[in-house]
Amino acid sequence: MPGLSLYLLGVYVLLAVVFCVVMLFGPSSDGPIGRVHRGVCGCLANFRQTVERIVGQACCQRLETAEDYVCWRPNPLLASLYVSIMLAFAFAVVRFLFPLVPNERVPWVHRPLSLAIIAGGVALHQLCCYANPGVITCETVAEFADGFPYDGVMYTPKFCETCRIVRPARSKHCAICDRCVAKFDHHCPWINTCAGERNYRLFLAFLAYHVFVCAYGAAMLVRIGAWLAFDVHKLHDAYYLDERGAHVAVSVTVGVQYLMALHPAVFSMLFFASIMGCVICAFFGYHAYLVGSGLTTNETYKWADLHAEQRRQRRARERERADAAGPDGVPGPAAEGAMPRTRGTYPLADATLDNAYNRGVARNVREVLFPPSLRVRRLLQRVTGGAEARARPGAAALRLVHSLEKARGQPSAVPTTAGPADHKKRQ
């Protein structure tokens, strides 16, 4: 069957897309995707146990330690790996593609353009690595304090013992970087820093740019492949002789196999660019969905925990009510005590869990592109002229935010630079 390979490829791509959707959207979903995600996670846990039985516990632990060191410790290994991959790709472009360009289908300009596009990716990566994600210290806490209100569900004022600040809503202490980061999204080992309020737009630009890089690379490689197939090897006119000596036109599958054998570098690069393009596109789509929904990756885990707890409380309450009702709905001996206790013990069971930070797609996008804390910082610099901020950066900011809150008649959630005892009193 000539097109079987293409059908199989289609099935693989479809399965990969479904897997990405389940793994990305599953944790925050309470519907079918969430159920499939929980099932897949259960299977993966069983798979891990099976692997452990085969390779031994010691080997598994060593692999886990390596993964922990590479991904979840502050080190530049994966960031360096990214740069190495891009340099290797640039080398492969010069070594294997430059001899094929220019041609009838790919003009000369794509020689320098392809290298410039790869260099742009590396430059954007370095920007992401070194940009401030929104680190909160005693000096900068006032810039972030007014950005988002505490919703009372996921975020309440909490004191960070390490950073000596009351954490603003949506912030988190990154255990890897050991610092509090505003509107914490996640710690990304590929840029060896957190994605937070101040650098999240750069992180999104990094993802979008690499979708473009992969799409551009794949498009160019397809055009080079088409030039090789139709203009160099003239496969549309080619034929081979079967066992009876009859002329058989070359099928797409045979033609692709022929080209792959003659030009493995072109097809390896096309395969790599296509797969990476799909993966990064899925990841970018997931983050676009988060932005539109007013969520961070960290909050999807918090919502998943809240929904799981709500389900647990509902099940426990139903069990308790069934026990209290006794067989055939006749109240059992525990009924009298069980029902009132049910109301007090399961506060989440009937709660409506709404995301207080979802302010509509347009405003959510604006908050990402123009972080509120940068506006506050500019305001502070305008008011103080920068002189006081340079002398004692935190003092001017704190005074201004306190006076703003006093004018609005709101109690301050912003700490003074006093000791922790004062912060605890405020909570």
Ligand SMILES: [Zn+2]
């Ligand atoms: Zn902290």
Ligand SMILES: [Zn+2]
């Ligand atoms: Zn971090």
